[in-house]
Amino acid sequence: xxxxxxxxxxxxxxxxxxxxxxxxxxxxxxxxxxxxxxxxxxxxxxxxxxxxxxxxxxxxxxxxxxxxxxxxxxxxxxxxxxxxxxxxxxxxxxxxxxxxxxxxxxxxxxxxxxxxxxxxxxxxxxxxxxxxxxxxxxxxxxxxxxxxxxxxxxxxxxxxxxxxxxxxxxxxxxxxxxxxxxxxxxxxxxxxxxxxxxxxxxxxxxxxxxxxxxxxxxxxxxxxxxxxxxxxxxxxxxxxxxxxxxxxxxxxxxxxxxxxxxxxxxxxxxxxxxxxxxxxxxxxxxxxxxxxxxxxxxxxxxxxxxxxxxxxxxxxxxxxxxxxxxxxxxxxxxxxxxxxxxxxxxxxxxxxxxxxxxxxxxxxxx
Amino acid sequence: xxxxxxxxxxxxxxxxxxxxxxxxxxxxxxxxxxxxxxxxxxxxxxxxxxxxxxxxxxxxxxxxxxxxxxxxxxxxxxxxxxxxxxxxxxxxxxxxxxxxxxxxxxxxxxxxxxxxxxxxxxxxxxxxxxxxxxxxxxxxxxxxxxxxxxxxxxxxxxxxxxxxxxxxxxxxxxxxxxxxxxxxxxxxxxxxxxxxxxxxxxxxxxxxxxxxxxxxxxxxxxxxxxxxxxxxxxxxxxxxxxxxxxxxxxxxxxxxxxxxxxxxxxxxxxxxxxxxxxxxxxxxxxxxxxxxxxxxxxxxxxxxxxxxxxxxxxxxxxxxxxxxxxxxxxxxxxxxxxxxxxxxxxxxxxxxxxxxxxxxxxxxxx
Numbered sequence: 001x002x003x004x005x006x007x008x009x010x011x012x013x014x015x016x017x018x019x020x021x022x023x024x025x026x027x028x029x030x031x032x033x034x035x036x037x038x039x040x041x042x043x044x045x046x047x048x049x050x051x052x053x054x055x056x057x058x059x060x061x062x063x064x065x066x067x068x069x070x071x072x073x074x075x076x077x078x079x080x081x082x083x084x085x086x087x088x089x090x091x092x093x094x095x096x097x098x099x100x101x102x103x104x105x106x107x108x109x110x111x112x113x114x115x116x117x118x119x120x121x122x123x124x125x126x127x128x129x130x131x132x133x134x135x136x137x138x139x140x141x142x143x144x145x146x147x148x149x150x151x152x153x154x155x156x157x158x159x160x161x162x163x164x165x166x167x168x169x170x171x172x173x174x175x176x177x178x179x180x181x182x183x184x185x186x187x188x189x190x191x192x193x194x195x196x197x198x199x200x201x202x203x204x205x206x207x208x209x210x211x212x213x214x215x216x217x218x219x220x221x222x223x224x225x226x227x228x229x230x231x232x233x234x235x236x237x238x239x240x241x242x243x244x245x246x247x248x249x250x251x252x253x254x255x256x257x258x259x260x261x262x263x264x265x266x267x268x269x270x271x272x273x274x275x276x277x278x279x280x281x282x283x284x285x286x287x288x289x290x291x292x293x294x295x296x297x298x299x300x301x302x303x304x305x306x307x308x309x310x311x312x313x314x315x316x317x318x319x320x321x322x323x324x325x326x327x328x329x330x331x332x333x334x335x336x337x338x339x340x341x342x343x344x345x346x347x348x349x350x351x352x353x354x355x356x357x358x359x360x361x362x363x364x365x366x
Numbered sequence: 367x368x369x370x371x372x373x374x375x376x377x378x379x380x381x382x383x384x385x386x387x388x389x390x391x392x393x394x395x396x397x398x399x400x401x402x403x404x405x406x407x408x409x410x411x412x413x414x415x416x417x418x419x420x421x422x423x424x425x426x427x428x429x430x431x432x433x434x435x436x437x438x439x440x441x442x443x444x445x446x447x448x449x450x451x452x453x454x455x456x457x458x459x460x461x462x463x464x465x466x467x468x469x470x471x472x473x474x475x476x477x478x479x480x481x482x483x484x485x486x487x488x489x490x491x492x493x494x495x496x497x498x499x500x501x502x503x504x505x506x507x508x509x510x511x512x513x514x515x516x517x518x519x520x521x522x523x524x525x526x527x528x529x530x531x532x533x534x535x536x537x538x539x540x541x542x543x544x545x546x547x548x549x550x551x552x553x554x555x556x557x558x559x560x561x562x563x564x565x566x567x568x569x570x571x572x573x574x575x576x577x578x579x580x581x582x583x584x585x586x587x588x589x590x591x592x593x594x595x596x597x598x599x600x601x602x603x604x605x606x607x608x609x610x611x612x613x614x615x616x617x618x619x620x621x622x623x624x625x626x627x628x629x630x631x632x633x634x635x636x637x638x639x640x641x642x643x644x645x646x647x648x649x650x651x652x653x654x655x656x657x658x659x660x661x662x663x664x665x666x667x668x669x670x671x672x673x674x675x676x677x678x679x680x681x682x683x684x685x686x687x688x689x690x691x692x693x694x695x696x697x698x699x700x701x702x703x704x705x706x707x708x709x710x711x712x713x714x715x716x717x718x719x720x721x722x723x724x725x726x727x728x729x730x731x732x
Contacts, residue, residue: 009402013400015397017400025395027393030383030390079591080591116589118484121486198400201596202596220483223445223480225441225445226445231567
């Protein structure tokens with residue numbers, strides 16, 4: 001049977017949450033969470049205060065982002081906050097010249113869809129940031145670590161024009177990459193999906209420096225969806241609290257701590273995976289630099305949630321190559337590069353991952 | 367203290383859900399509902415099958431909308447599905463002439479915001495449907511019963527141009543209005559918020575005739591929010607099941623049935639409210655026609671979720687008039703009409719409602 005590893009469904013951490021099932025259980029009664037409103041005193045009036053508190057606590061624990069003197073906006077996944085951020089930083093006098101939005105290739109394939117679906121007069125998809133040569137204002141999206149290729153990214157546009165930045169830090173968590181600085185960018189996007197693996201909850205958050213930008217983002221969420229599911233917010237707050245409590249109670253059994261567990265899982269998977277790739281003689285995969293992680297206090301590698309494969313010289317299409325092994329990846333073209341590249345998910349369930357490694361190791365150059 | 371009745375927070379039914387607290391409780395464990403996906407075999411892949419089943423069951427029970435041979439799309443509230451529907455029925459060759467979207471005034475104040483926030487090239491807000499005199503294609507939104515004024519609505523545009531219709535049936539439930547026909551329009555929008563009062567869950571659904579339109583709507587939800595909270599979907603399915611089970615088990619105690627309870631509550635409130643209005647000599651409120659309800663099998667009135675007040679001759683501004691009574695309504699201008707009108711919520715909690723009636727009955731012409 002063919003394996004669908006073209007999507008990024010983060011089911012790998014499910015085994016951890018099974019162990020922690022009781023602590024994380026939420027019980028919601030019929031009459032609870034009925035109102036549209038969560039916190040009338042906050043400009044993000046639909047955000048539950050307990051979720052905001054737990055988000056701040058988590059960033060403080062991990063040290064991956066500054067929340068002090070910043071504003072938090074919750075959204076229906078970081079996808080919605082991506083649109084909200086574009087809306088908030090685009091020029092408010094809407095002309096017939098929408099602002100250009102650029103991202104260095106290879107870029108996350110969904111950015112383009114999220115922009116194009118709106119057909120907005122405010123902003124438009126303008127492709128690869130490294131090729132941007134217009135002398136016009138622009139918005140650059142910096143995804144670090146990057147999806148699909150796991151590399152660390154910095155702004156790349158080389159232009160004298162005024163640029164606004166949106167940092168998508170979905171994967172800036174210790175299981176994927178060493179936490180080597182506390183990010184303090186103007187607009188930072190995070191998602192519960194990639195942090196803990198709870199993609200079905202559709203919870204994302206933005207940490208925003210400028211209150212005017214934060215307010216515009218909240219207005220976008222209000223006008224589009226009139227807020228964010230309270231059931232999901234309640235559950236996200238609970239699960240994040242369980243993670244933080246684990247660290248703050250200094251339990252003796254380290255395997256019970258979420259980032260230790262998830263990082264070990266990613267490391268083991270990547271070791272197996274690299275073994276299979278080396279055997280295969282068909283694909284190459286990037287070697288990532290090692291760095292000190294301030295959170296784990298150890299030197300370690302990056303273990304991206306996706307593997308970004310390039311086929312060896314003489315092979316033109318990685319996707320076809322994987323297809324022959326009954327593995328379905330996502331084609332390089334979707335990420336703005338050529339067919340020599342393909343992305344496959346490292347976050348499937350154990351059986352799926354092990355089967356993929358087995359199939360890969362059987363790959364032979366024809 | 368001033369009362370905020372300008373919003374439509376539907377808390378009135380909370381007392382019912384307190385009684386039914388145990389039956390409606392949902393318990394979600396840490397490892398459950400993690401995937402993005404709910405039903406890969408459905409074009410609306412993020413919709414939980416149990417929610418779809420319960421939605422169909424509810425419409426079948428109430429008889430307010432045909433679901434047979436139709437497609438259901440779930441959204442983050444009906445607000446998102448409103449945008450999705452506009453996206454789906456707008457011409458796909460996006461030119462510099464966005465299609466006009468019209469609604470008969472007084473119209474729901476948020477339609478305009480939901481359109482304008484996107485600054486889309488596909489569609490634009492074009493105001494009152496009854497004034498539409500362009501010979502160009504258009505989209506007409508028909509809200510029936512209408513927010514703010516509770517009237518039953520039909521399409522009103524008088525033009526030879528091609529028109530598409532979106533029916534917003536948020537209030538087409540037995541507690542608000544007699545169910546006198548089974549609606550079978552091309553695109554019908556419903557929301558959990560107004561049906562049961564669970565606004566915090568942000569669950570809406572569309573019933574769509576044409577699969578191509580339904581697919582486009584699902585694509586919009588995918589690109590904007592990558593689906594809909596599974597926690598909310600699970601809870602909505604459970605609560606709708608409890609309502610349907612109540613009717614299908616034919617319990618002897620009728621007060622336990624949701625629509626009986628909620629209709630009685632609305633009737634009692636409207637009777638009290640009309641009494642206060644008559645005493646006040648300051649405001650008028652529409653008298654609604656009586657009709658046969660196929661669901662309750664009785665002749666009854668409409669009991670809208672909002673009261674739409676018009677001040678008597680000689681008074682210019684209803685909102686100011688209410689302000690003097692320490693009641694904050696939403697101004698007529700927001701709904702496309704003049705300041706003689708104001709909307710106030712009939713769905714607040716009991717204490718709030720009773721206090722409002724007391725204040726209103728003290729109103730005197732100056």
